[in-house]
Amino acid sequence: MRLNLTVNGKLYETDEVWEGESLLHTLRERLGLPGSKNACEQGECGSCTVYLDDVPVCSCMVAAGQAEGCSVRTVEGLADGERLDTVQQSFLDAGAVQCGFCTPGLLVQAHDLIERNPEPTDAEIRESLAGNLCRCTGYEKIMDAVRLAAQRKAVS
Amino acid sequence: MDFIRAASLDDALAIKAQRPDITPIAGGTDLMVGINFDHTRPSGLLDLTSVPELAEWSESSGVIRLGAGVPYARIISELGEHLPGLAMAARTVASPQIRNRGTVGGNLATASPSGDAHPALLACGAEVELASVRGTRRMPVAEFFTSVKRNAAEPDELVTAVHLARATGPQQFAKVGTRNAMVISVCAFSVALHPERAEVGTGFGSAAPTPRRAADAEEFLSGELTSRGMWDDPRPLPDTVITRFGELVAAAAAPIDDVRGTASYRRHALGVLARRTAGWTWDEYLTGRQTCA
Numbered sequence: 001m002r003l004n005l006t007v008n009g010k011l012y013e014t015d016e017v018w019e020g021e022s023l024l025h026t027l028r029e030r031l032g033l034p035g036s037k038n039a040c041e042q043g044e045c046g047s048c049t050v051y052l053d054d055v056p057v058c059s060c061m062v063a064a065g066q067a068e069g070c071s072v073r074t075v076e077g078l079a080d081g082e083r084l085d086t087v088q089q090s091f092l093d094a095g096a097v098q099c100g101f102c103t104p105g106l107l108v109q110a111h112d113l114i115e116r117n118p119e120p121t122d123a124e125i126r127e128s129l130a131g132n133l134c135r136c137t138g139y140e141k142i143m144d145a146v147r148l149a150a151q152r153k154a155v156s
Numbered sequence: 157m158d159f160i161r162a163a164s165l166d167d168a169l170a171i172k173a174q175r176p177d178i179t180p181i182a183g184g185t186d187l188m189v190g191i192n193f194d195h196t197r198p199s200g201l202l203d204l205t206s207v208p209e210l211a212e213w214s215e216s217s218g219v220i221r222l223g224a225g226v227p228y229a230r231i232i233s234e235l236g237e238h239l240p241g242l243a244m245a246a247r248t249v250a251s252p253q254i255r256n257r258g259t260v261g262g263n264l265a266t267a268s269p270s271g272d273a274h275p276a277l278l279a280c281g282a283e284v285e286l287a288s289v290r291g292t293r294r295m296p297v298a299e300f301f302t303s304v305k306r307n308a309a310e311p312d313e314l315v316t317a318v319h320l321a322r323a324t325g326p327q328q329f330a331k332v333g334t335r336n337a338m339v340i341s342v343c344a345f346s347v348a349l350h351p352e353r354a355e356v357g358t359g360f361g362s363a364a365p366t367p368r369r370a371a372d373a374e375e376f377l378s379g380e381l382t383s384r385g386m387w388d389d390p391r392p393l394p395d396t397v398i399t400r401f402g403e404l405v406a407a408a409a410a411p412i413d414d415v416r417g418t419a420s421y422r423r424h425a426l427g428v429l430a431r432r433t434a435g436w437t438w439d440e441y442l443t444g445r446q447t448c449a
Contacts, residue, residue, distance in 0.1 A: 001158075001159055018157075019157040019158055019159035019200075019201060020157050020159075020191045020197070020198075020201070022188060022191075022192060041189070041192040041193065042189040042192065042193070043185055043189065043250065043251070043253070043254050044338055046251065046253060049253055055256045056252065056253050056256060057253050057256055057257050058185075058253045058254065058257070060188065060192060061183070061184045061185050061188040061189070061254070061257065062184055062188070062257070063159065063181055063184055063188060063191075063201060063203065065159040065161065065201070065203060066161075066181070066184065066203050066205050066206075068161060109252070109253065127252070127337075128252055130251050130252070130336065130337030130338070131250065131251020131252055131253050131254060131337060131338060132251075
């Protein structure tokens with residue numbers, strides 16, 4: 001089937017999308033956007049988190065056809081050109097990236113948290129990131145990074 | 157496989173009448189797992205996220221009509237005061253990303269014994285609204301679950317809403333799992349006090365082939381509260397009453413051993429959840445202060 005959707009501000013029209021495929025598959029394999037990671041394919045890990053019409057979702061559990069006419073923002077759409085988003089820079093500066101596989105999903109989810117809640121408590125950060133698994137288990141640095149990003153956004 | 161986006165509820169019902177084999181998809185949080193892993197290959201998908209009528213809730217004469225497509229995140233943010241038991245259950249669903257997508261309609265259609273919404277719906281005495289081109293009907297949620305992952309919807313019907321009375325007394329929900337997120341419940345329990353009719357509602361999950369009420373426990377507790385005059389003159393609930401309530405809830409269960417827990421553990425834990433949640437609801441009735449697991 002044909003699918004029309006906007007990803008990171010750019011309109012895509014793509015053919016031969018399989019009716020049962022996930023939005024994640026479409027993004028990675030058809031649109032050349034491999035930032036969103038494919039790990040569990042069952043919503044357990046959060047590595048595929050993207051914004052779908054401004055709401056963070058696991059793209060592995062969205063049927064591609066459900067995104068027809070929608071606006072998707074992936075990890076590739078967080079930076080402004082060469083300039084990283086505050087959340088991305090904070091993950092680098094806090095040492096919150098180890099193997100990096102969980103990072104794209106965490107970035108999108110943390111980005112949404114700070115947009116909605118500019119001064120999250122530790123409990124709110126943990127709750128917000130509860131669906132994002134890091135198997136390097138670098139959670140303390142990830143907490144540091146989200147706190148740092150919130151502080152930086154508050155003063156900017 | 158084909159993929160059809162319904163433009164309206166009428167459109168969706170017409171398609172379901174012509175294609176009773178087609179599988180409706182809303183949040184996709186259960187169905188897409190099956191497709192991704194090749195466990196299920198539907199003949200077609202009928203997308204309901206494009207149907208505006210399913211994505212709304214409304215209130216009329218103290219009854220909430222909750223559209224089948226309202227995601228858990230909105231139940232938490234918009235209905236916590238009206239439907240505290242269901243909102244508590246919604247908070248325990250999976251993760252924020254999944255609560256942004258998953259719906260009570262999908263939970264009902266899947267009809268898993270472990271569906272998190274079900275105990276709260278049972279305790280509230282919710283009714284399921286089913287629609288087809290033949291018309292609309294409503295049935296008590298307790299009659300909707302027929303066996304493991306089976307429900308009473310006809311092949312041409314869609315779950316369109318649930319109807320629940322706005323809470324008139326304290327409600328609670330608690331579940332047992334290995335962590336605070338991404339947990340399929342080992343067992344779950346919900347209790348609701350309905351002071352206006354001097355009744356107690358219950359529901360439990362993951363401890364029988366279907367979600368169920370604990371009718372004997374409901375009758376026992378409401379009978380004790382009524383005979384002691386405690387609805388109008390609330391006093392601390394005697395330990396013997398809470399203990400017996402827990403025993404009757406555990407006795408209503410028919411659990412199995414599986415990877416998440418043994419039957420005997422489930423029965424025991426369900427009794428514990430029943431005692432705790434009954435204590436919390438009664439404390440709130442006494443003091444007006446809400447406690448949460």
